[in-house]
Amino acid sequence: MQTIERKSLLYKSEVEYADFCLNHVEGCSHGCKYPCYAYMMKRRCGIVKTYEEWCKPKIVSNALELLDKEIPKYKSKIKYVHLCFSTDPFMYEQEQVCDLSLKIIDKLNANSIRCTVLTHLEDIIMWGIFYDIIIM
Numbered sequence: 001m002q003t004i005e006r007k008s009l010l011y012k013s014e015v016e017y018a019d020f021c022l023n024h025v026e027g028c029s030h031g032c033k034y035p036c037y038a039y040m041m042k043r044r045c046g047i048v049k050t051y052e053e054w055c056k057p058k059i060v061s062n063a064l065e066l067l068d069k070e071i072p073k074y075k076s077k078i079k080y081v082h083l084c085f086s087t088d089p090f091m092y093e094q095e096q097v098c099d100l101s102l103k104i105i106d107k108l109n110a111n112s113i114r115c116t117v118l119t120h121l122e123d124i125i126m127w128g129i130f131y132d133i134i135i136m
């Protein structure tokens with residue numbers, strides 16, 4: 001799987017049902033065609049050039065390092081962190097994406113930060129037993 005680096009990860013959302021958010025993956029192999037708002041926005045901004053490129057996700061290789069820097073900075077302001085508005089954090093058959101998502105949730109939970117998760121993956125309900133997450 002290809003990787004990218006980012007300069008920051010956590011950001012305050014302007015969506016009313018979210019608080020802080022993060023997007024640790026660029027693209028989404030689900031490739032929904034109903035259409036996908038995230039894909040349309042990335043395409044409009046020139047970050048993703050084609051639908052085929054969108055369907056080949058790239059993980060943010062420095063996501064955990066960024067969190068180590070940003071959690072102390074934002075911790076007192078965060079009610080919960082939402083994963084994700086511009087990708088599915090638990091894409092089918094994308095083990096690296098799922099692993100990174102769980103590591104991120106684990107790190108946030110270890111800092112007493114709850115998470116909300118938006119995904120197509122039904123098994124996530126079972127993982128709610130092990131992680132402090134709200135499934136949307």
Ligand code: SF4
Pocket residue numbers: 028029030031032035036037038039086087088120
């Ligand atoms: S799962 Fe979400 S982010 Fe992924 S393609 Fe479908 S609508 Fe877009």
